Amino acid sequence: MIYRMLAKEPSDRIPTARLVGVGLETVIQRAQITPLPTDMRANLGQRFQPPTPVQQRHNLPAQATPFVGRDGELRMLGLMLEDPYQRLITLVGQGGMGKSRLAVEAGMRTINRHISHTDLFPDGVYFYSLTQISGIDKLLTLIADGARFQFYQGEIAEIAASRLLERQTRPADLRQLRTPHQ
Structure with a gap:
């Protein structure tokens, strides 16, 4: 048959x-x-229980092309990402130099090295592009949206995002952020 x-x-x-x-x-x-x-x-x-599907705990965008070069920068970023005392990493440079692409690649490589990245990043790994952000008020909403934070009905996004940041284990970094206008 x-x-x-x-x-x-x-x-x-x-x-x-x-x-x-x-x-x-x-x-x-x-x-x-x-x-x-x-x-x-x-x-x-x-x-014989079927395996439980692993929930993807990152929002790193899939890349259409392979990443080529910048091995030294990737190694340095990987070490920084795995260092528990590194709370904030900032990539600075001219527009179009590939800062966002480098950040996403470093994040993906770190996750792939730590398949069970819950020990290293218990809340997950999230990428936030700040290219369109003009002030701190929009940053809170961006982070809440990216982390798939659910708002209560009628709750103002900025208040809910502040509440989310208060719950995090190391919120001091984000609360200390200020824009040049503040």
Whole structure:
């Protein structure tokens, strides 16, 4: 039956799914296959649980092209990301130099080195592009959105984001941020 379904010539294949079903029923009847007793089925369900899907705890954008070069910078960023005393890393340079791409690549490589990155980054790894941010008031909303923080109905986004930051283990870094206008 399998050979007929995989035949090279379409005319040699089994033409419909219904006929495949009839063929399978015939095979089962001829083989005299009996269903497992109910107590055995229940026992199998307890012994063989399907793996729980791992929740992706990052928002790093997928890249369409491979990353080439900048190995020294990536190594330095990797060390900084793995250092528990490094609270804030800032990449500075002219527009278009690839700062965002470098940051995303460093984040992905760090996550891939620590497949179970919950010990290194228990709250996950998040990338926030600040290119369109003009002030601290928009930063809180950006972080809350990126972390998929759910607001209560009617709650002002800035208040909710402040509440989110207060819950974090090291919120002092973000609360100390100031824009040049403040």
